[in-house]
Amino acid sequence: MAFKNFAFAAAAAVALFGAAAILDATPASARCRGSIVRGEMAHGPLQTLTEISARSKWRSAVRARYGSTYTRWAVATDKNVDCKKGEPGRRWHCRAVARPCDGRG
Numbered sequence: 001m002a003f004k005n006f007a008f009a010a011a012a013a014v015a016l017f018g019a020a021a022i023l024d025a026t027p028a029s030a031r032c033r034g035s036i037v038r039g040e041m042a043h044g045p046l047q048t049l050t051e052i053s054a055r056s057k058w059r060s061a062v063r064a065r066y067g068s069t070y071t072r073w074a075v076a077t078d079k080n081v082d083c084k085k086g087e088p089g090r091r092w093h094c095r096a097v098a099r100p101c102d103g104r105g
Contacts (some may be wrong), residue, residue, distance in 0.1 A: 032077055032101040033070065037062050045088045050092040051081045058096035072103035 039058030
């Protein structure tokens with residue numbers, strides 16, 4: 001049963017990650033902030049889920065600085081999610097960095 005739950009969670013994360021990649025076009029009319037925002041470091045056992053968590057932490061940092069209209073990762077520019085894994089068997093460590101843009105475009 002635990003394997004089914006794990007497999008379902010992994011499949012859902014991959015589907016969400018794929019959907020985000022498809023919607024990842026920045027409209028030319030988007031107003032972007034001048035500075036790049038670095039989210040807090042996210043930690044987890046699976047890279048994809050840790051990347052999603054890192055983007056969530058980035059959105060929280062952007063919301064605190066610029067408000068909720070700038071929190072859409074899909075319309076941000078200069079995006080990067082940097083992930084590293086500790087020694088074998090260790091957890092993933094990811095940080096999302098991007099320049100926020102107005103999602104109302």
